[in-house]
Amino acid sequence: MRRKAVFFCLLILSATDLYSQKKESPVSLKVDSGYVEVEGGKLFYEVAGAGETIVLLHDGILHSVVWDEQFPVLAKNHRVVRYDRRGFGKSFNPQTPFSHVDDLNLLFNQLKIDQAIVFGMSAGGGMAIDYTLKYPERIKALVLVGAVVSGYGYSTHFLTRGGHINSLVEYLDPPKFIKYFGWEDPYEIYPENVKAKEKFLSLLEANPLNVNGALGYFAQPPERSAVKFLSEIKVPALILVGEFDIPDVHAHSGVIEAGIPGSKREIIFKSGHLIPLEQPGAFNVSVLRFLNGLEFFDIFNSQGVAAAVQYFHNKRQTEPDIVFFEESEMNALGYHFLQNGKIKDAIEIFKLNTIAYPDSGNVYDSLGEAYLKDGQKDLALKNYEKAVELNPGNSAAKQVIKELKQGK
Known part of the structure; x- marks a missing residue:
């Protein structure tokens, strides 16, 4: 049996x-x-x-x-x-x-x-x-x-x-x-x-x-x-x-x-x-994103952020709809750099996320935070305003905008 x-x-x-x-x-x-x-x-x-x-x-x-x-x-x-x-x-x-x-x-x-x-x-x-x-x-x-x-x-x-x-x-x-x-x-x-x-x-x-x-x-x-x-x-x-x-x-x-x-x-x-x-459509989206990301992250891990960013832009010129990563995946990576004092790298990572996911208020919020930590207040304000435009319920971003404008 x-x-x-x-x-x-x-x-x-x-x-x-x-x-x-x-x-x-x-x-x-x-x-x-x-x-x-x-x-x-x-x-x-x-x-x-x-x-x-x-x-x-x-x-x-x-x-x-x-x-x-x-x-x-x-x-x-x-x-x-x-x-x-x-x-x-x-x-x-x-x-x-x-x-x-x-x-x-x-x-x-x-x-x-x-x-x-x-x-x-x-x-x-x-x-x-x-x-x-x-x-x-x-x-x-x-x-x-x-x-x-x-x-x-x-x-x-x-x-x-x-x-x-x-x-x-x-x-x-x-x-x-x-x-x-x-x-x-x-x-x-x-x-x-x-x-x-x-x-x-x-x-x-x-x-x-x-x-x-x-x-x-x-x-x-x-x-x-x-x-x-x-x-x-x-x-x-x-x-x-x-x-x-x-x-x-x-x-x-x-x-x-x-x-x-x-x-x-x-x-x-x-x-x-x-x-x-x-769900063949959802299946293919997940799989193609994973496959596209293999080379991107190979370059990222072996050659660094700048080379991966350049690869991203080169591929997007010929395949504008190509996706290499999930929004949450890159957001976590950007904050990893941010928390370890690598603010410039964090900015580059968050910028890629705004290109890949332009309709997400969260990606602009993260980029705004990175710019603010880098002392670039004008760019921080611009991105926080975009975050609120896409997500009017973002009270934290509204507060930062208020403080930035009062500081001018």
Whole structure:
């Protein structure tokens, strides 16, 4: 019974990944496809775009099509690779014991990927973590979506889907499984996202044999429980979780955030587990901001504030809508400089925030404070007035304005 429970747990995690409401189909996207040879089988893959490599790891009943809306978007500026794991999609069914991590490493080797940014959904996120711990030199960054981590475990609430399921064996039957997770489960897809449910069903019903692949027969567990070794991961990591995802996934994401130094967790509103299917726009915004920020913060950390500021302005000239960071992220960084006496650096950071978020009164308030500490009262007044214009309820800024004007 324990083995069935483990398989069922993998099945639930699989369903976490179903994808894509409306496809973006740019006519210019050139896609190459083929098979990677692995011991005892073949893995189907697709590659598009050029530049730094992104590898997309699916988890779920659906195989690599879960990334349909991300694949063309990411391929605009990256070389993007997605593939079907054993037992899914166009890849071969496993007949002997195998390791998903070893298969992924073979894919890296055969497609000549030295280093990549890896996206992993649900148990695919756990797989990405396991791979990073084994081959840290091959990973530049991680995007973990509704991810789980090996060794942390699952509650009875998770295994019974909050009491909605009474029999594990009953839902190993593909038609029943598809019906339950397509329409009845309250966590896979936020109940109000009806179009997402319809898309989920159409994709799942087209690939019912993937349910058997999700059972995980012949798949070997990772060499060590990753939860104990998360601190070994030293690359940037973005963790995305749906607002209405099941509590266990939120718990896992919190453990991952606490364990990976410097990682960042975001909650995507009005989404269950299947964020890219339910909220592809919000998902892409968060991911692109993270990807754009990788180079910006690389330059910032290695070359300093001035070089990062110059990079920001250069990129904005050709891509005026590009976003590198969250408002709160840069605000915190600016105050870090301010509190450490680096007022000029703080001013430059706050100025970038006013360019990136011109409709936020808070960014002008922060810049005004930095100018005031630098003794530039005219610029401080100008920015405090802008802060009040955008946020008339900012009583603290009004008081500073009053004091500045009285001091003239």
